[in-house]
Amino acid sequence: MKKTLIMFLLLTLVVTGGLFANGKKETAPAASAAPAAVKKAEPVSFEIYYPVAVDAPIAKILNGYIKDFQAQYPNITVKPVFSGGYGDVKTAVQTTFEGGGKAPAMAVMLATDLYDLINSDYIVPLDSLLSTIPDKTAYLNDIFPSFLQNSKYDGKIWSLPFQRSAVVMYYNKDLFKAAGLTAPDSWDSLAADAQKLTIKGKRWGIEWPSGWPYWLFQPLAIGAGQNIIGDSDTTVYFNNPKVIDAVKFYISLSKKYHATPAGVQGSWGAAPTNFAKGSTAMIVHSTGSLTGIIKQANFDVGVMPIPGKVKGTYASVPGGGNFYILKGTPKAEQEAALKFAYFVTQPKYAADFSTKTGYIAVRKSAYNEPEMKAYLAKVPQAADTRDVLKYAGKELSLQNLGQVRNIFHKYLQAAYNGTMTPEAAMAQAQKEADASLKDFK
Amino acid sequence: MKQKKYLPYVLILPTFIFVTVFTVWPTFLSLYKSFFKQRLNIARFREPVFYGIKNYTQLFQNPEFINVLKNTLIYVLGTVPLTVLAAFIFAQMLNNKFKGIGYFRLAFFHPSIIPMVSAATIWMFFLTPDYGLFNSALTFLGYSGPQNWTANPNLALFAVMIIAFWKNAGYYMIFYLAGLQNLPTNIYEAARLDGAGYLRTTFAITLPLLKRSTLFISTIAFISAFQTIDHIFVLTKGGPSGRSTVLLYYLWQTRFENLNIGKASTITVILIVTLLAFTLSNIMLSEKKEPNNE
Numbered sequence: 001m002k003k004t005l006i007m008f009l010l011l012t013l014v015v016t017g018g019l020f021a022n023g024k025k026e027t028a029p030a031a032s033a034a035p036a037a038v039k040k041a042e043p044v045s046f047e048i049y050y051p052v053a054v055d056a057p058i059a060k061i062l063n064g065y066i067k068d069f070q071a072q073y074p075n076i077t078v079k080p081v082f083s084g085g086y087g088d089v090k091t092a093v094q095t096t097f098e099g100g101g102k103a104p105a106m107a108v109m110l111a112t113d114l115y116d117l118i119n120s121d122y123i124v125p126l127d128s129l130l131s132t133i134p135d136k137t138a139y140l141n142d143i144f145p146s147f148l149q150n151s152k153y154d155g156k157i158w159s160l161p162f163q164r165s166a167v168v169m170y171y172n173k174d175l176f177k178a179a180g181l182t183a184p185d186s187w188d189s190l191a192a193d194a195q196k197l198t199i200k201g202k203r204w205g206i207e208w209p210s211g212w213p214y215w216l217f218q219p220l221a222i223g224a225g226q227n228i229i230g231d232s233d234t235t236v237y238f239n240n241p242k243v244i245d246a247v248k249f250y251i252s253l254s255k256k257y258h259a260t261p262a263g264v265q266g267s268w269g270a271a272p273t274n275f276a277k278g279s280t281a282m283i284v285h286s287t288g289s290l291t292g293i294i295k296q297a298n299f300d301v302g303v304m305p306i307p308g309k310v311k312g313t314y315a316s317v318p319g320g321g322n323f324y325i326l327k328g329t330p331k332a333e334q335e336a337a338l339k340f341a342y343f344v345t346q347p348k349y350a351a352d353f354s355t356k357t358g359y360i361a362v363r364k365s366a367y368n369e370p371e372m373k374a375y376l377a378k379v380p381q382a383a384d385t386r387d388v389l390k391y392a393g394k395e396l397s398l399q400n401l402g403q404v405r406n407i408f409h410k411y412l413q414a415a416y417n418g419t420m421t422p423e424a425a426m427a428q429a430q431k432e433a434d435a436s437l438k439d440f441k
Numbered sequence: 442m443k444q445k446k447y448l449p450y451v452l453i454l455p456t457f458i459f460v461t462v463f464t465v466w467p468t469f470l471s472l473y474k475s476f477f478k479q480r481l482n483i484a485r486f487r488e489p490v491f492y493g494i495k496n497y498t499q500l501f502q503n504p505e506f507i508n509v510l511k512n513t514l515i516y517v518l519g520t521v522p523l524t525v526l527a528a529f530i531f532a533q534m535l536n537n538k539f540k541g542i543g544y545f546r547l548a549f550f551h552p553s554i555i556p557m558v559s560a561a562t563i564w565m566f567f568l569t570p571d572y573g574l575f576n577s578a579l580t581f582l583g584y585s586g587p588q589n590w591t592a593n594p595n596l597a598l599f600a601v602m603i604i605a606f607w608k609n610a611g612y613y614m615i616f617y618l619a620g621l622q623n624l625p626t627n628i629y630e631a632a633r634l635d636g637a638g639y640l641r642t643t644f645a646i647t648l649p650l651l652k653r654s655t656l657f658i659s660t661i662a663f664i665s666a667f668q669t670i671d672h673i674f675v676l677t678k679g680g681p682s683g684r685s686t687v688l689l690y691y692l693w694q695t696r697f698e699n700l701n702i703g704k705a706s707t708i709t710v711i712l713i714v715t716l717l718a719f720t721l722s723n724i725m726l727s728e729k730k731e732p733n734n735e
Contacts, residue, residue, distance in 0.1 A: 115482070119483060266589070269565065411682070
């Protein structure tokens with residue numbers, strides 16, 4: 001009996017040991033397959049990590065595109081790995097690299113992750129891969145420039161925009177009309193309108209979420225005349241007087257005009273619903289919420305960029321994810337992955353993706369597609385979401401992004417909550433951000 | 442004869458291998474890495490550079506880290522004793538025979554089978570300012586204080602503590618309930634004949650007999666308080682201004698947002714040492730008070 005037991009246990013060990021060994025072996029043939037796969041007809045398959053935690057059936061849509069792609073390129077197999085949000089995909093890529101596993105050939109991660117991904121040596125520049133496509137220059141010129149801003153570094157292109165959005169202001173046109181108001185065109189008129197449309201205890205004039213505040217704050221800073229980030233990848237402008245002005249304006253909306261709830265607002269998830277059911281007259285949010293808002297609202301929805309400080313000026317900032325090609329994968333897989341990225345950013349697919357998800361199509365020519373024209377006739381606001389790109393500045397992206405962003409959040413929220421004055425908060429944010437960037441200069 | 446000698450070792454071998462590979466080895470690796478400066482997002486520090494104990498001294502001199510420790514202490518001391526106490530009270534209440542007992546057991550227990558992320562999402566709705574269920578209930582009871590729970594600097598940590606309490610009390614209750622149902626009824630009968638009241642019975646009989654359950658429950662409650670941060674991710678992201686950032690969340694930020702391997706390893710070591718110190722002292726204290734427990 002005991003002998004059998006011992007034999008059984010030893011056998012278990014051998015089997016589990018074998019599993020580990022197999023796990024290691026698995027990566028070997030893939031790596032050695034690289035030179036053989038260069039020839040065009042050779043079958044090649046690659047993995048793509050894709051975040052799905054958004055308000056649209058992304059997996060279903062993507063699988064449809066993959067089917068079309070594989071029909072056109074029968075030798076290529078795309079293996080999508082759908083998982084969580086942007087952060088989860090980045091974490092998965094990190095742990096794969098550091099654990100010595102085989103990274104996917106491509107992943108969709110935030111456009112702003114650029115510097116971290118380059119420094120960590122996870123991604124490859126796309127320039128040489130892009131030269132394989134027939135209309136490289138025309139293709140890149142057709143992508144909205146504000147979407148391509150976060151793709152460039154060191155004279156190279158590192159990512160291709162795909163799932164992109166921007167900050168916009170949604171306003172209830174019916175309420176504006178009833179109150180005899182027109183869309184605001186400056187901070188002053190925005191504040192005045194918000195104040196007029198507030199009914200105490202019943203309706204707020206405006207809701208401006210600030211639980212994860214840098215993104216929705218940036219249009220304010222740009223509208224004040226100074227973005228928090230410039231061309232340098234190690235300089236921030238947190239304590240610039242114009243940025244402090246922007247912080248003060250946000251605070252004044254509650255403190256002076258009583259047109260929005262006081263303090264930090266963790267209302268990202270609730271704001272679109274609040275707006276659609278009429279309990280707030282305006283919200284600042286992502287273009288990605290358009291489809292949901294239009295579906296719920298029974299009034300005329302207006303979409304516009306955020307008014308700036310000076311009358312007639314406006315601001316916005318882009319957001320969302322890009323295609324990155326990862327290091328360490330065979331050249332054939334990288335080429336196949338780029339082909340796929342190129343394929344799904346063709347005007348037809350860019351238009352389809354935009355109409356199905358509410359994201360802004362990344363290519364200008366996508367708006368000439370018949371499908372898009374039909375959609376715009378039905379949802380004219382979708383053209384407004386595209387048009388805010390004219391006013392868009394650069395999204396916060398620089399060296400050491402995670403840490404700098406956390407520092408900014410900490411002190412911006414301290415100012416919003418009144419635990420520090422805007423001047424003191426921004427001075428401290430600047431000091432800590434500068435210190436955290438010292439090693440990067 | 443020989444086989445008998447080796448059998449126990451063979452039996453523990455699989456567990457031993459797994460614990461070594463997945464627990465002991467990473468622990469020592471963290472300890473080792475905590476003496477190096479390594480940052481994945483800085484080219485010249487991508488490979489580790491020896492840094493002595495600077496990671497430790499820098500952390501303990503950083504007011505942000507001290508604040509994180511303070512938050513963690515408030516979180517753990519605020520949730521663990523209360524949750525364990527509530528679990529005990531719930532178990533006592535439900536260790537009776539009355540109509541509809543099944544319903545109440547389910548009511549107390551169901552939060553523990555919901556994943557923490559879902560629980561946090563439900564609570565996000567409860568805690569919504571103006572019309573959230575929690576606020577509506579509080580307003581009905583006469584509360585007129587601030588409603589913006591997750592973004593108010595003085596309430597955010599408290600809000601995530603409420604969720605931890607709601608989520609865990611029912612789970613720990615099950616352990617107490619199992620313990621209570623194993624207690625011999627004759628002692629209670631004897632106590633009743635001797636005229637002992639409810640309080641006397643609870644303190645002189647029930648609690649001492651459930652000592653092992655309490656030790657087990659308080660240990661897992663303590664460890665879970667350090668290790669569960671899903672609700673913080675969903676509700677506050679450590680904010681506002683770091684007011685609800687606890688140790689493990691800070692570790693995640695350091696590792697995956699700041700890409701600082703050295704500091705993250707140091708925080709891991711601090712976390713492990715804290716958990717070990719508590720678990721060992723908890724066991725030693727409870728063994729000490731119970732010399733004849735065999």
